[in-house]
Amino acid sequence: MRVPDLVGSAVANTFRAKTRTALTVVAIFVGGFTLTLTSGMGTGINAYIDDTVAGIGASDVMTVTKASESAALAFGGDSGPAEYDPDAIDNGQIGLGTVIALTPDDIDTLANIDGVLDVQATKSISADYIVAGDDTPYVVRVGARVEGQTLQLAAGDAPDDASDAFELVLPVSYVEPLGFVDDADAVGQTVMIAVTDAERTQHLVEATIVGVAEESIASATGASVVLNDALTDGLYATQNIGLPVDVSERHAQASIWFDPDATDEQIAALKDRLADAGYTGTTVADQLGAFTTVIDGIVLVLNAFAVIALLAASFGIVNTLLMSVQERTREIGLMKAMGMGSGKVFGLFSLEATFIGLLGSGIGVILGILTGTAISSVLSDGLLAGLPGLTVIAFDPVSIAVIVLVVMGVAFLAGTLPAARAAKADPVESLRYE
Amino acid sequence: MDTPILSVRNVHKTYGTGQSRFEALKGVSFDIPEGQSVAIVGKSGSGKSTLMHMLALLDAPSSGSIELEGTDTRKLRGSRLNRTRNKTFGFVFQQFFLTPRASVLDNVILPLKIAGVGRAERKRRGMAALEQLELGDKARNRAVDLSGGQKQRAVIARALVNNPRIIFADEPTGNLDSATGAIVEDILFGLNREKGITLFVVTHDHDLAARCDRRVFIRDGLLVEDSAAVAA
Numbered sequence: 097m098r099v100p101d102l103v104g105s106a107v108a109n110t111f112r113a114k115t116r117t118a119l120t121v122v123a124i125f126v127g128g129f130t131l132t133l134t135s136g137m138g139t140g141i142n143a144y145i146d147d148t149v150a151g152i153g154a155s156d157v158m159t160v161t162k163a164s165e166s167a168a169l170a171f172g173g174d175s176g177p178a179e180y181d182p183d184a185i186d187n188g189q190i191g192l193g194t195v196i197a198l199t200p201d202d203i204d205t206l207a208n209i210d211g212v213l214d215v216q217a218t219k220s221i222s223a224d225y226i227v228a229g230d231d232t233p234y235v236v237r238v239g240a241r242v243e244g245q246t247l248q249l250a251a252g253d254a255p256d257d258a259s260d261a262f263e264l265v266l267p268v269s270y271v272e273p274l275g276f277v278d279d280a281d282a283v284g285q286t287v288m289i290a291v292t293d294a295e296r297t298q299h300l301v302e303a304t305i306v307g308v309a310e311e312s313i314a315s316a317t318g319a320s321v322v323l324n325d326a327l328t329d330g331l332y333a334t335q336n337i338g339l340p341v342d343v344s345e346r347h348a349q350a351s352i353w354f355d356p357d358a359t360d361e362q363i364a365a366l367k368d369r370l371a372d373a374g375y376t377g378t379t380v381a382d383q384l385g386a387f388t389t390v391i392d393g394i395v396l397v398l399n400a401f402a403v404i405a406l407l408a409a410s411f412g413i414v415n416t417l418l419m420s421v422q423e424r425t426r427e428i429g430l431m432k433a434m435g436m437g438s439g440k441v442f443g444l445f446s447l448e449a450t451f452i453g454l455l456g457s458g459i460g461v462i463l464g465i466l467t468g469t470a471i472s473s474v475l476s477d478g479l480l481a482g483l484p485g486l487t488v489i490a491f492d493p494v495s496i497a498v499i500v501l502v503v504m505g506v507a508f509l510a511g512t513l514p515a516a517r518a519a520k521a522d523p524v525e526s527l528r529y530e
Numbered sequence: 531m532d533t534p535i536l537s538v539r540n541v542h543k544t545y546g547t548g549q550s551r552f553e554a555l556k557g558v559s560f561d562i563p564e565g566q567s568v569a570i571v572g573k574s575g576s577g578k579s580t581l582m583h584m585l586a587l588l589d590a591p592s593s594g595s596i597e598l599e600g601t602d603t604r605k606l607r608g609s610r611l612n613r614t615r616n617k618t619f620g621f622v623f624q625q626f627f628l629t630p631r632a633s634v635l636d637n638v639i640l641p642l643k644i645a646g647v648g649r650a651e652r653k654r655r656g657m658a659a660l661e662q663l664e665l666g667d668k669a670r671n672r673a674v675d676l677s678g679g680q681k682q683r684a685v686i687a688r689a690l691v692n693n694p695r696i697i698f699a700d701e702p703t704g705n706l707d708s709a710t711g712a713i714v715e716d717i718l719f720g721l722n723r724e725k726g727i728t729l730f731v732v733t734h735d736h737d738l739a740a741r742c743d744r745r746v747f748i749r750d751g752l753l754v755e756d757s758a759a760v761a762a
Contacts, residue, residue, distance in 0.1 A: 098646045105643070112631055430627045433588055435616025436644045437609055524583045527623065 097440050106447035110455075113420065120409070120416045121456045124503060127406030128460025129467075131499045133489065134402055136468045138395035140490035145387055156356035158363075158377040159218075160206060160370060161349045162196040197346035202375075209373060211354055211366040217347040219332040224290040224298060226321065228274040236270070236289070237320035238331065247322060251279035252307030255324035262303035262327040264289075267320065268310055279308040289321070293337035301334060303327050352377070406503065409456070410510035413449050417514035421445065421521075428518050429526025442519035449511020450504050457503035465491050533600045534561035535695060535728055536585055541594035543580050543751075554580040556751040557594070560758075564695070567722045567729040569739035572748035579700065581748065582732045586619055586698050587611060616645050620689030620727075622718075624701035626681045630674035634665060634684050637673050641692040659687040663717065679710035686717055696728040697721070703738060715741060 097105075110117050198206075198217060206215045225233035247254050247265060255263040266274070266282055276282035288300045309322065323331065336344035354366055363379060370377040421428070428441060468489035475488050543555040554577045562568055572578040583589040584596060587603055596603045598614070606614055620641075628637045639647075639656040647655070660666050663683040668676060676684060682702065689697050699718060703711030715738060722729040731742060739745045747755040 097644050101643050101646075108632070426625075426627050427629055430621070431640070431644060433586070433615065433621055434641045434644050435612040435614075437612050440644075524589050527588075527627070528579075 097436060102440060102443055103447055106444055107451055109420075109444070110448050110451050113416075113423075116416050116419065117452060117455075120412045120452055121459065123409035123412040124406070124453060124456025124507065125460040125463075127402055127409050128457035128499060128503050129464045130402035130405055130460075131399060131503075132461045132464025132491070132496065133468050134395055134398035135495050135499060136464065136489040136491050137398070138391065139492050139495060140472065140487045141391050142388060143490050144486045145384060145391075156354055156358070158352050158354060158366070158370075158379050159349055160198075160215075160352055160375050160377050162198055162202065162375055197348065198350050199342075200345050203347075203350060205373060206350060206352055206370075206375065209352075209366075209369050211358075211362070211369065212352045213355065214353040215350055216352075217345075217350045219328055220348055221291065221323075221328065221331045221335055223321075223331070224292055226270065226274070226287055226289050228276070228285065228287045231275045232273070233290070234270065234273055238289070239320040239322050247307070248310040250308045250310050252283035252305070255306055255322060255327070257325040259324060260326050261324075262301065262330055263306045263324040264303045264327055265307040265309045265322040266305050268308055270321075271308060282308055289331065291331055291335045293335055293339075295338040297337070299334045299337075301327070301331055406506055410506050413452055413507055413510035414513055416452070417445060417449055417511055418517070420448070421514045421518045424518075425521060425526045428521050429523040432521065432523040433527065438519040441521075442515045445515035445518045446508055446511040449515070450508045452511075453504040453507025454500070456507070457500045460503075461496055461500055465496070532563060534597075535564040535599055536562040537597040537600075538581075538585070539595045539597070541581075541584060541591040541596065543577070543584065543589070544592045554751055555584075555591070558748070558751075558753050559594075560746060560753065560756060562728060562730070564728055565722070565726040566744060567719065567731070567742040569731045569733055569742035569745045570748060571733060571736070571739045571745055573734060576748045577751040578732050578748045582698055582700060582730065585730065586621070587615055613645075616641060617692065618695045620692065620694035620697040622682070622685050622689050622697060622699040622702045624704040626685050626705075628673040628676075628681060628684060631672055633669065634671050634673055634676065635660065635669040637684060638669075638688045638691055640688060645692060655691055656687075659691040660684075662690070663687045678706050679713060682706060682710070682714050683717065686714070686721075690721065694727065696730060699729065699731045701733055701735075702731065703733075703735065711738075 203215050203217055206212055221238045223236050223238045226236040227233040249265070250268050252265070255265055264287070266287070268279065271279055271282050274282070274287065276285060282305050285305050286302055287305060288302055290298050290300050292298045303323070306324075354363070358366070367377045432438070432441065468491065472488040472490070476486060480486055480488065538558055538560050541555055541558045542553065545552045545554060558577075558581060570578045570581060580589070584591055587596075587598075587606065590604070598606075598618070603611075628634075629640075635653070635656050638659055639652045642652040642655060657666060657669060660669050663686055665680060665683055665687060668680060668684075673681065673684065682705075686697075686702075689699075697718070702718060703714055706714060718729060718731075719741060721727050729742070731738065733739055745755075745757040746753060
């Protein structure tokens with residue numbers, strides 16, 4: 097029997113016992129459907145994270161802090177009370193407690209570490225409010241943009257670090273409260289940012305809005321105003337009026353640049369060298385790692401459920417085909433009497449199983465994609481409207497193809513037992529009619 | 531003298547071992563020349579079905595040999611055995627063994643499909659076989675919708691479609707009324723006469739056996755009477 101005929105016969109045989117095939121297909125469908133949705137969720141969320149990686153930070157930049165015992169305390173460390181350190185300052189991040197400040201000496205040390213191309217202290221600015229004209233002032237966070245970071249701009253351009261003018265990018269949510277008609281209208285307008293110096297005097301600094309940025313969950317800057325270097329320096333200087341120089345030049349963290357082509361091993365080695373010098377380096381990948389690990393974990397658990405469903409379904413296939421072999425004993429015997437080899441009989445039945453798998457997974461995948469698309473469009477209009485750019489459930493053709501192939505593989509395996517039984521059938525035995 | 535198409539030499543067949551050991555054939559020998567119509571006559575349990583299965587190479591003898599055109603069939607194995615069965619034999623069974631939901635044509639072309647004949651050629655030869663048995667207009671019908679006589683004619687068309695050298699018919703009229711049975715018999719003997727196909731009928735119907743060129747009687751696994759031997 098030729099292969100196309102074999103496939104054709106297998107397909108035709110599948111449709112002979114319609115109810116039984118349909119029920120088995122439903123069982124497999126459940127597995128395929130679930131797998132499609134769960135993997136779609138993984139794809140969607142991870143794609144969103146990938147999209148916003150550039151927003152979190154450039155891939156050749158590492159954030160460096162000075163290693164501190166007290167940092168562990170914030171996580172309920174068991175090393176007892178930390179010794180007082182006069183250099184400790186709040187690092188500005190909730191939950192991480194204090195870090196030891198980086199002084200200009202530290203910056204020099206970092207610059208001399210092998211593999212470090214450039215160092216820049218992160219100037220943290222705490223602004224009091226932002227206001228446009230005589231309108232209501234709003235509380236605001238100020239974030240500095242690291243070179244290489246990209247903003248998801250809704251209008252305008254990114255702030256120009258080369259410019260001497262004070263430029264900033266406004267988060268979308270500030271556009272209306274500050275009295276602008278829309279995103280495009282805000283671009284080019286002037287706003288004032290208030291900072292209080294060490295002598296408790298409040299200063300207003302004027303800056304031009306050059307762009308409006310989307311807020312994204314994975315963005316380090318979050319719903320904060322992003323400044324250019326000139327404005328950062330200006331605000332920082334204003335904020336530190338009245339402070340002695342040795343205090344004003346203490347920073348919670350610094351950014352170092354390394355070779356963009358560095359391999360994972362080279363990055364690890366750089367981290368080791370930083371650790372030897374008493375610093376902790378964190379790359380963007382490290383920060384993202386936690387995110388993706390959690391999401392991969394959730395997807396894995398969901399996939400496990402889908403696999404259990406598939407496993408149950410595969411026993412359905414075994415059962416369906418065993419019954420089919422039982423019913424078709426005569427037919428099998430006749431085909432063998434007519435010169436059909438055992439291998440072909442095996443092929444016929446395992447192809448039937450594989451076809452059932454294809455049907456189940458095909459329907460499951462198609463309905464899964466439709467359902468997933470519907471769910472994610474409903475979610476992004478409703479519950480998750482605050483996260484522009486997020487498609488909760490996205491599909492990539494490779495993983496869909498993998499699901500279909502895996503389900504067909506499982507179905508084939510389930511079909512081997514009945515197929516082997518059919519192949520073993522003795523034509524004389526099957527053709528007896530007492 | 532021509533080489534007989536089938537030559538049976540001292541064939542024994544034993545089933546089971548020990549207490550349950552059962553000897554179905556106890557040494558049977560005879561030759562069948564090409565083009566002859568032979569009836570194997572015997573009661574149920576006499577060993578006639580076992581003999582037919584062995585002649586059709588569905589089962590191997592415990593001892594003794596069967597030669598197909600001078601070739602020892604013990605040497606035929608695997609795909610060569612399957613090909614030989616496919617090309618040489620046609621089967622007609624008492625209980626039809628048609629796939630009920632499949633079309634009559636699909637049932638008839640099954641041996642061609644197994645042989646790997648192309649789609650168009652299969653259809654042409656299948657239709658030719660059906661026309662020959664006056665079932666051309668039923669080709670598209672499902673096998674289950676045919677009457678008993680039509681079913682048996684479809685089965686004969688299936689046995690015929692691959693131009694076999696030998697047709698094995700196991701109680702071909704057992705499930706048919708006498709009028710329909712007679713028609714089926716006429717078709718089978720017609721094929722035997724006109725196409726020179728060797729016909730091997732297993733039956734306990736003496737009227738059917740009487741129409742054959744030769745009758746071989748089997749009882750308790752032994753050949754008790756052979757009309758060819760009497761004539762010779």
